[in-house]
Amino acid sequence: MEENKEIAETSSITVGLEEKPESIWKSVWDSLKKNKAAMISLVFIIILVLVAVITAIFPGVLPHDPYEQNLAKSFAFPNAQYWFGTDQLGRDIFSRILVGTRVSLSVGVIAVAVSLTCGVLLGSIAGYLGGKVDTIIMRLMDIMLSIPSILLAIAFMAALGQGIDKAIIAISLVSIPEYARIVRGEILSVKQNDYVQAAKVIGDKNSRIVFHHVLPNVMSSIIVRATLGISSAILDASALGFLGLGVQPPMAEWGDMLGRARNYILSAPYAMIFPGLAISLSVLAFNLLGDGLRDALDPKSRQN
Amino acid sequence: MVKYTIKRILMLIPVLLGVSLVVFLIMRVFSPDPAPVVLGEHASTQAMQAWREAHGLNEPIWLQFIDFLKNAVTGNFGVSYYTNQPVSNEIMSRFPATVELAICAIIFASVFGVLLGVVAAVHKNTFADYASTLVALAGISMPIFWLGILLILLFTGTLHLLPSTGRIDPMLQPTGGTGLYLWDTLTSGDFEAFGNAVQHLIMPTLALSLYSMAIITRMTRSSMLDTLNQDYIRTARAKGITRRRVIRHHALRNAMIPITTVIGLQFGSLLGGAVLTETVFAWPGIGKYTVECIQKSDFPVVQAVVLIIATIYVIINLIVDLIYAFLDPRIKYSKEEG
Amino acid sequence: MLLEVKNLTTEFKVKNGTVRAVNNLSFGVNEGEILAIVGESGSGKSVTSLSIMGLLSDNGKVASGEILYRGEDLLKKSEDEMRAIKGDKISMIFQEPMTSLNPVYRVKDQIMESILTHNPKMDKKEALKHTVDMLRTVGIPSPEERAEDYPHQMSGGMRQRVMIAMALSCQPDLLIADEPTTALDVTIQAQILELLYEMREKFKMSVMLITHDLGVVAEAADRVVVMYCGEIVESADVKALFEKPMHPYTLGLLKSIPRLEDESTDPLYMIRGMVPNPLHMPQGCPFSDRCDRCMDICRKKKPELRPVGDHLVRCFLYENGEETK
Numbered sequence: 001m002e003e004n005k006e007i008a009e010t011s012s013i014t015v016g017l018e019e020k021p022e023s024i025w026k027s028v029w030d031s032l033k034k035n036k037a038a039m040i041s042l043v044f045i046i047i048l049v050l051v052a053v054i055t056a057i058f059p060g061v062l063p064h065d066p067y068e069q070n071l072a073k074s075f076a077f078p079n080a081q082y083w084f085g086t087d088q089l090g091r092d093i094f095s096r097i098l099v100g101t102r103v104s105l106s107v108g109v110i111a112v113a114v115s116l117t118c119g120v121l122l123g124s125i126a127g128y129l130g131g132k133v134d135t136i137i138m139r140l141m142d143i144m145l146s147i148p149s150i151l152l153a154i155a156f157m158a159a160l161g162q163g164i165d166k167a168i169i170a171i172s173l174v175s176i177p178e179y180a181r182i183v184r185g186e187i188l189s190v191k192q193n194d195y196v197q198a199a200k201v202i203g204d205k206n207s208r209i210v211f212h213h214v215l216p217n218v219m220s221s222i223i224v225r226a227t228l229g230i231s232s233a234i235l236d237a238s239a240l241g242f243l244g245l246g247v248q249p250p251m252a253e254w255g256d257m258l259g260r261a262r263n264y265i266l267s268a269p270y271a272m273i274f275p276g277l278a279i280s281l282s283v284l285a286f287n288l289l290g291d292g293l294r295d296a297l298d299p300k301s302r303q304n
Numbered sequence: 305m306v307k308y309t310i311k312r313i314l315m316l317i318p319v320l321l322g323v324s325l326v327v328f329l330i331m332r333v334f335s336p337d338p339a340p341v342v343l344g345e346h347a348s349t350q351a352m353q354a355w356r357e358a359h360g361l362n363e364p365i366w367l368q369f370i371d372f373l374k375n376a377v378t379g380n381f382g383v384s385y386y387t388n389q390p391v392s393n394e395i396m397s398r399f400p401a402t403v404e405l406a407i408c409a410i411i412f413a414s415v416f417g418v419l420l421g422v423v424a425a426v427h428k429n430t431f432a433d434y435a436s437t438l439v440a441l442a443g444i445s446m447p448i449f450w451l452g453i454l455l456i457l458l459f460t461g462t463l464h465l466l467p468s469t470g471r472i473d474p475m476l477q478p479t480g481g482t483g484l485y486l487w488d489t490l491t492s493g494d495f496e497a498f499g500n501a502v503q504h505l506i507m508p509t510l511a512l513s514l515y516s517m518a519i520i521t522r523m524t525r526s527s528m529l530d531t532l533n534q535d536y537i538r539t540a541r542a543k544g545i546t547r548r549r550v551i552r553h554h555a556l557r558n559a560m561i562p563i564t565t566v567i568g569l570q571f572g573s574l575l576g577g578a579v580l581t582e583t584v585f586a587w588p589g590i591g592k593y594t595v596e597c598i599q600k601s602d603f604p605v606v607q608a609v610v611l612i613i614a615t616i617y618v619i620i621n622l623i624v625d626l627i628y629a630f631l632d633p634r635i636k637y638s639k640e641e642g
Numbered sequence: 643m644l645l646e647v648k649n650l651t652t653e654f655k656v657k658n659g660t661v662r663a664v665n666n667l668s669f670g671v672n673e674g675e676i677l678a679i680v681g682e683s684g685s686g687k688s689v690t691s692l693s694i695m696g697l698l699s700d701n702g703k704v705a706s707g708e709i710l711y712r713g714e715d716l717l718k719k720s721e722d723e724m725r726a727i728k729g730d731k732i733s734m735i736f737q738e739p740m741t742s743l744n745p746v747y748r749v750k751d752q753i754m755e756s757i758l759t760h761n762p763k764m765d766k767k768e769a770l771k772h773t774v775d776m777l778r779t780v781g782i783p784s785p786e787e788r789a790e791d792y793p794h795q796m797s798g799g800m801r802q803r804v805m806i807a808m809a810l811s812c813q814p815d816l817l818i819a820d821e822p823t824t825a826l827d828v829t830i831q832a833q834i835l836e837l838l839y840e841m842r843e844k845f846k847m848s849v850m851l852i853t854h855d856l857g858v859v860a861e862a863a864d865r866v867v868v869m870y871c872g873e874i875v876e877s878a879d880v881k882a883l884f885e886k887p888m889h890p891y892t893l894g895l896l897k898s899i900p901r902l903e904d905e906s907t908d909p910l911y912m913i914r915g916m917v918p919n920p921l922h923m924p925q926g927c928p929f930s931d932r933c934d935r936c937m938d939i940c941r942k943k944k945p946e947l948r949p950v951g952d953h954l955v956r957c958f959l960y961e962n963g964e965e966t967k
Contacts, residue, residue, distance in 0.1 A: 143322035146614045146621075148576030151594070155327065155610060158598040159335040235447055239580055242449045243595055258450060262584075265453055265468075266461045273457075276450030284445035428700075535741040539805070541697055543756045544728035547721075554744055561746075633792045634745055 031296040038292025041285035048282060052102035064092035066099045067250050075268040084274040087261055093271060096252035097278050103253045104282060107168055107237040108230040114172035116226055119179025124215075126180065127187030138184065141177035149174040150239055157245040164247045171236045175229060182225055186218035220297035224290055231286035238279045254279045305629065312622050316615075323614040324376065324607075328369050331603040332361075338601035342385045359385065372607070381608035386600065391608045395590055400483025401471055402578055402589030408486075408509045409574055413516035414567050418556075420517075421524020421563075425532060426551060436521060443518025448577050452511035452584035459507060469586035472501045512581040516570040523566040527559040534558070561632045568624030572617045643710075644848050645671040645694070645732075645816055650707035652686070652693045652872075661920040663689040663702070665872040671816065676842060676849040678863035678880070680856060680895070684917040686872035687852045691818045694850075695734055696724050711816075730760040733809035737821035739802035743793035750789035753777075753808045760812045776807040779844070780837060799830035806837065813845055820852045835862050856895055860884060868892050871918065871928040878953040888955045888965070890933045927958070935959060 032038055054061060064082070070090035078085040084093035126137040144152065156170035190196055204212075240246040241255025242262075249256075254275040261271035339352040339361075347355075356362050359382075360371065375382065381391035420436040427433050460468040467473075472485050476497035481488035486505070489498035531537065532555050540554040575591075582592035590609055597605040629635045652664040664686040671677045679687045692698050694709055694716065709716040711732065716724065736742045744752060753773040758764060764772075770789070777785035780803040793801055802822060809817055819838060823831035839862055842849050851863060859866055859880065867877040868889065876889040887893045897911035915932040924930055930940040939958050947956040950963055959966050 139318065139322065143319055143326060146319055146323055146572075146618045147326070147610055148572045148613060148617065150573075150576035150579060151610060151613060154579065154595065154598055155330050155606060158601070158606070159330045161336070231445070238447050239449065242447070242580065243583065244599070255447070255449075258447075258453070262453070265456055269453075269457050269461070272450070272453050276447065276453065279450065280442075280446045283447075284441060287441065287445055535736060535738050536744040538697055539736065539742045539808075540744065542695055542728055542734045543759060543808075544725040544730060545755065545759050546725065557746055558744070632746065634794045 028293075028296045032292055035292040035295065037288045038296075041288040041292070044281070044285045045289065048101050048105060048285075051098055052105050055098050056102055062092075062095040062098060064095045066091060066095040066252050068092075075264065075271065078270055085268070085270040087257065087271050088264060088268075093257070093274055096257060097254065097274060100252040100254045100257065100275070100278065101282075103164060103247065103251065104234050104237060104279070107164065107171065108233040108286070111168050111171040111175070111233040111237070112226050112229040114168070115175040116179055116222070116229070118172070119176045120183050120215075120222065122176065123180035123183030124187060127184035127191070134184075137180065141180050144174065144177045145181075150236060153236060153240060154243065154245060157240060162245060162248055164251065164253070167237055167240050167246050170240070171233050174236075175233065179222075179225065179229075182221060183218055186221060190217050224294040224297065227286055227290035227293055231283040231290065234279065234283050234286070305626075308629075309622075309626060312625065316618050316622065319618055320611070320615060321373075324373060324611055325369070327607050327610045328372060331607055332368060333365060335601070335603065338385060338603055341601040376608075376611065381611075382604040384597075384605055385602045391604050394593070394605060395608055395612065397483075398588055398590045398593050400485075401587060402575075402582070402591055404471075404484045404486060405505070405508055405512060405581070405587060405589060406571070406574055406578060408505055409513035410516065410567070410571055412509055413513040413520055413570065413574070416513075417517040417520025418524050418560075418563065420521045422528055422551070422556060422559075424521070424525045425528030428529065433525075436525070440518040440521040440525075443514040443521070446514070448511055448515060448580045449584050451514055452507065452581060455507045455511055456584075466503050466507055468507070471504050471588060472497065476500050508581050508585045508587055511584065512574060512577050515577060516574055519570055519573075520563065520566060524559065524563050527562050528555060531555045531558045557631075561628065564624055564627055564631060568621045571620050575613050575617060643670045644673050644712065645850075646708075646710040647690070647694070648708040648710065650690065650693060650709065651705040652689050652698065653703055653705045655701045655703075656921075659921055662705075663872050663920070664693065667707070667869075667872070667874060669867050669874065669877065671848050671850055672865075673815075674842070674846060674848055675864040676839075676851055676862055678851045678853060678859040678866045679869060680853060680859055680866060681869035682854055682917055684871075684920070685869040687854075687869050688820055689872075690869075691734065691820050691850065691852055694818065695728060695732065697734075726760070729756050729809075729814075730812045731814055732816045732818065733812070733814040734818040734820065735802070735805045735809050735822050737824050739798050739805055739825060742805055743801055745793055747792075748789070749777075749791050749793065749796070749804050750774075753789075753804070753811055756808050756811050772811065773807075776811050777804070780804075780807040780810070780841070781833075782807070798826050799833065802826060802830075802834055803837065806834075806841065810841060810845060810847075814847055816848045816850065817841075818850045818852070821854070822851075823858060824853070824855070831858070832861075838862065856899055868895070871920075871923065873928070873956065874947055874954065875929065875956045876953060882952050886951075886953075888950060888953050888960060889957050890935050890959070891929050894932075894934075927956075 059065075068091060070086075073082075073086050073090040074088050076082050076086040076090070082092050082094065084097065087093055087096070122137050122141070126134040152174045153167075153170040156173060157166060160166040160169060199208075199212075237246060237253070238255030238258070241253045241257075242259035244256070244259055246256050247253040257275040258272050258279075261268065261275075264271060339355055340347070343352055343355055353362075360368060363371075372382075379392055381395075383390055384394055387394065420439065424433040424436040456468045459466040472478075476489075476494070478485060478488040478492060478494065478497060481492070485501040486498065489495070489501055532551075536558075537550060537555055540550045545553075578589060579591035579595055581587065582589045583595060586592070590613075594606060594609045596602075597609075647670070648668050650664055650667045651662065654661045654663055667686070667690060669677070669679075679690065681687045689698070689702070692702075693704050696716070698704070704717055707717070711727070716727070719727070743749070750770060750773050753776060754766070754769045757769045757772055758766070761769070774785045774789055777789055782788050782800060782803050788796070788800075793804070796804065806822075817838075822838065823834050826834060835858060838849060838851070841847070851858070853859060863880045865877070866880050866883045868875050868883075868891065870891050876883070876887070876892045878888075883892065884896070887896050891913070894911070894913040898913065900910055913932055918924055918928060918931065924941070926939070926941040926943055927933070927936075927945055930936045933940065937958060943958075945956050945958045945961075947954050948960070948963075949955075950960040
């Protein structure tokens with residue numbers, strides 16, 4: 001409201017004088033540092049990454065072999081030896097969850113990287129060229145968006161067959177339209193800005209304009225979307241795993257672990273509670289980090 | 305407005321054609337041959353050949369697509385590879401279960417999502433705000449199937465309050481009618497069956513709606529905070545009307561414009577989520593059926609289901625767009641195309 | 643006196659502390675007069691009006707003082723009592739006519755809401771008739787049809803007329819107009835000012851006109867209060883103020899008005915520097931950093947508001963009741 005505007009105006013003048021362009025990332029980091037939830041999430045994500053890397057390089061650190069079956073010990077209640085209990089095949093759930101970190105994280109990151117690249121490319125082309133190209137690309141995106149993404153991913157999995165690589169492809173494909181739409185929308189609005197119009201008048205080429213003027217401006221919303229995208233990719237991957245369409249056995253994947261233990265829901269709930277907790281906490285961490293980044297990158301909230 | 309509506313309906317045709325093509329490509333072109341799956345690995349080559357012939361799979365692929373389209377328009381989606389029953393019958397017998405679940409879930413998600421969002425925005429930075437933010441965060445972070453399992457553990461395993469599978473006690477199942485059990489039991493006055501159906505619905509509805517509710521809560525909160533900061537809210541307060549009226553009549557009415565879009569979009573994720581919910585709760589709807597059919601390569605069914613769900617989804621979003629025009633007088637559809 | 647503000651102090655909580663937007667402010671509005679409050683943005687003039695109306699945002703609060711309307715302290719009133727006064731006895735129009743009307747309701751509904759809130763016994767038909775009458779009074783052509791419009795179908799000037807019609811629909815004693823012409827084209831500005839002037843005559847009300855534009859003041863006001871950093875630096879009758887501005891800030895404001903008759907080629911005068919950051923106020927006179935006639939004492943001590951001739955001035959130049967040369 002008015003009085004806030006007045007205060008904001010005066011304080012923004014001082015902020016504007018102090019802030020140099022290259023310090024924007026520093027100021028984003030400073031404002032992110034103040035967000036407790038985002039920082040805890042960041043630490044949690046770093047731990048996840050460490051777990052994924054360390055268990056891959058030194059499998060010896062795991063308390064048990066995550067693939068070793070021992071039917072005599074199936075569904076052991078959580079105890080000092082098996083912290084999270086054992087599953088239907090007597091495998092240590094704790095070790096399997098640690099190993100599963102690698103699968104979930106790599107699915108999340110790779111799927112987002114792939115869909116982001118395709119989405120940004122398609123979105124920029126559509127937004128910048130406009131006309132028929134725009135219509136064709138966006139119609140295609142509309143078509144994909146009109147099929148619920150999990151259903152489309154399931155259909156892709158049916159065609160491609162099981163496997164973690166295929167799950168990544170399916171999840172990447174279904175999230176392309178979202179990125180394409182965001183980038184196109186941002187480009188259309190940035191295109192109207194004076195400085196882009198000015199660049200055009202000076203005679204900059206289209207591609208140059210996209211890379212030097214438009215993309216830096218959409219960067220912040222892309223970073224936020226990508227962080228949130230990792231969380232939904234992890235969710236989607238776990239859903240495919242739960243339906244038995246994800247990894248090949250005996251590979252450990254959180255959703256798959258949950259799905260296979262499903263018939264023992266009342267007799268051995270820990271076989272489902274811990275993998276579910278792992279999924280939820282990872283997804284939550286990426287969501288909170290994404291929210292924190294959005295607030296930190298929003299120039300309006302940075303000023304106040 | 306009428307002109308715009310007709311135009312939008314006509315625009316659905318290419319989208320649905322595209323959906324059919326995409327699904328057809330995935331199922332018939334990129335998927336492995338269904339014959340060995342359906343007939344078993346050890347079936348003879350002749351048997352497989354005969355089976356392909358019988359299901360029209362030996363024709364050129366473009367002809368198959370045209371046949372599929374021609375028949376789809378008349379509601380004929382072929383027969384299931386397994387039961388040899390018309391796909392439309394198979395789907396219709398399971399459809400009401402999904403519709404009932406989806407409607408309950410979207411109502412629950414919208415009502416409580418908007419409510420929580422408004423409370424959070426109006427009481428920003430208070431306990432109520434933090435609590436609803438927490439619920440919303442849990443909602444977007446928990447996988448539907450895990451939430452479903454936790455609900456079963458609590459309400460069935462521990463409290464023994466609610467049944468964990470099915471739609472209704474088979475003894476109480478209504479015959480005929482719409483197939484929407486809540487409606488059928490209520491209109492026939494069978495309150496025992498109605499209560500039983502409600503008991504069966506509670507957990508699937510909760511599990512399915514929490515994610516959408518979370519999204520709607522977050523959207524409502526930010527949209528309300530945005531409108532509460534608008535100049536016209538200050539004008540309204542300067543008129544001397546009650547705080548409640550300012551919030552409901554002025555702020556929420558404006559905030560509902562973007563919220564409506566989000567609710568429409570959530571219907572899509574809800575229809576997708578039904579696949580998982582139905583699997584967890586053994587809910588006899590098309591979601592669970594589709595997963596089974598994908599796993600055993602019953603492609604005619606999958607094609608039909610995806611096409612039907614996509615149709616429902618685009619129609620709902622068309623309706624949302626029309627409501628949007630009703631909510632926001634600034635939008636004129638006659639001049640520009642949406 | 644219709645409205646008397648005594649020692650009003652309004653504060654805002656911001657991230658890095660508390661900002662005192664209005665500091666120990668006292669002034670009054672007489673029956674039937676147009677009082678102008680002048681200042682740059684950040685001077686606290688809008689906050690003053692929002693304090694009177696009880697419309698401060700959540701982080702703002704009146705820390706001390708009294709706001710007496712016909713002798714009754716508005717700050718002591720309950721929310722319900724205050725609601726009965728707002729929009730009925732005291733009403734307000736704002737700077738941004740483009741965004742001050744609710745976009746989803748018809749103009750008539752928004753005006754009728756005001757009327758029906760304060761006249762609950764009136765039926766809708768009568769309220770509509772009154773609404774159309776008000777639209778006609780504020781000079782809106784074919785008011786019957788315009789009443790059915792949505793705000794986006796009107797121009798800024800028309801919307802400000804609608805705002806005025808809405809504010810006057812219950813015949814208030816006092817109209818607070820917060821920069822009512824700032825967002826409008828120059829030609830429209832004059833029309834709206836003219837309208838306010840007319841309405842004052844017609845409804846026999848007082849107007850508190852908040853503006854940063856001394857040109858507007860000269861045209862419309864009877865008396866002027868000049869504010870700087872939440873305090874009054876000078877107040878006087880409009881004639882006295884324009885004839886003999888005393889405070890260096892008032893002088894600076896007057897000198898920075900462009901004049902047609904001025905044929906010199908000198909660049910237009912500008913007060914140097916900026917309004918100080920409210921979190922880091924200078925120790926002495928808040929204007930000292932920008933003042934052309936700043937003295938040693940100005941940086942050490944804050945001057946008091948004291949009568950000098952027919953003015954009230956807050957400046958050490960007038961410490962002895964007359965200007966120190």
